[in-house]
Amino acid sequence: MVTRKFNTTGVTSRGPTLDDCNFTLASQTHETVITGSEGEAFVEDDINLLPYTDATVDYDYEVLLTPIVNGYTHVFESLDPDVATIDSNGRTTRVGDGIARIIVKTPLLTKRIDLSHTRTGGQTSNQFVSWVAGSLAKECSDAIDLRIAGKTPSVAKPLYTTQDHTSGIYVRNTNCWAADLDLTCISPWNSSSGARKAGTLISPRHIAFANHYLISNGSTVRFVTNNGVPDEPETVVDMTLVSSLRVGATDIRIGILNADVPESISFAKILPYPILDYLPHISRGIPILQLDQEEKALVADWDWASVLSTIKVPTNATRLSFYEKAIAGDSGNGWFVVADDELILESQFYSATSGPSFSYYKNDIEATMTTLGGGYGLTVKSLAAYPTY
Secondary structure, eight states, rough: OOOOOEETTTEEEEOHHHHHOOEEEEEEEEEEEEEEEEEOEEETEEEEEEEEEEEEEEEEEEEEEEEOOOOOOOOOHHHHHTTTOOOTTSSHHHHHHHHEEEEEETTTTEEEEEEEEEEEEEEEEEEEEEEOOTSSHHHHHHHHHHHTOOHHHHHHHEEEEEEEEETTTEOOTTSTTTTTTTOEEEOETTTTTOOOOOOEEEEESSEEGGGGOOOOOTEEEEEOOOOOTOOOOOOOOEEEEEEEETTTTTTEEEEEEEEOOOOSSSOOHHHSGGGGGGGGTTTEEEEEEOOOOTOOOOEEEEEEEETEEEEEOSSSSSHEEEEEOOOTTTTTEEEEEEEEEEEEEEEEEEEEEEOTTTTHHHHHHHHHHHHOSSHHHHHOOTTTOOOOO
């Protein structure tokens, strides 16, 4: 998500091109039961469902854009507000039956998707109630939902109360909803582009970032400890990025540092593949932690499609209050599943709604790490305590 073209020799300024703004449109349907006869709850894999018969159901949508490579602002608009309205996050609400023409505008391109909105009677609809106790989905959801409950987003999103990149002074925000998690694998600053061009440590010596928004070789890459002392500045650990390589044709780039980081800095594990063995109903909405260039702990709903991870606007009101749409400069910031009080890196911003799955590309990433040297591979999070389906 950049507004300029970067290369290994420097920065070449240019205006936006059509390719920068290009995207494809898709939609995901949402069912809302208006009335109906409630049946007896039942279990399907890792979800508790409540059936409704003879139900009146509204069919609405979430409009998805993939990708917006350079993160230009996009605007949603309904040309048929008597049929459906659409909010700034791309979620439609039925007003009346019919086809709603939804347009999405970027600086150089406007596209349209036509969505049929209906209210249909006599339906059978199985509504999600909760995740089954003991499932990975329950653990991942509670890990975030219980932490954000009752929190004020403006107070609880920032990772730091003081973030002075020039002087190297960082004070962690004890009111951040993720403050009790080990966030030291997240780099808040580098000399290549300041708070932008984010990266995540994936071994004691390797860092992952976005290929299309790469950190220059020779740059200082900064990490920050967590000493656990409120209101006290943390220790800054500055490393040097020696070299980096792209992982195949993906948007993942792996860099090697000049030395191992100290033990006070952690690295992120990844998920096993395929994660659907543990999360068969992932599309129901499992929250994930996302970072942005301002170092805020944001929340989005996560979906997974083998090669790509995608994000969705949360339907849960509390999660939604911790959600922010990606902006230019957020590329490379990580997406983390939280389980067993650990951050598990699944993806990073490539576009506003998608990113490459680290679990899918594990072998390719490790081959790249081997080529770079350093003697490390990825660490896969053990999920032996959770059932498969």
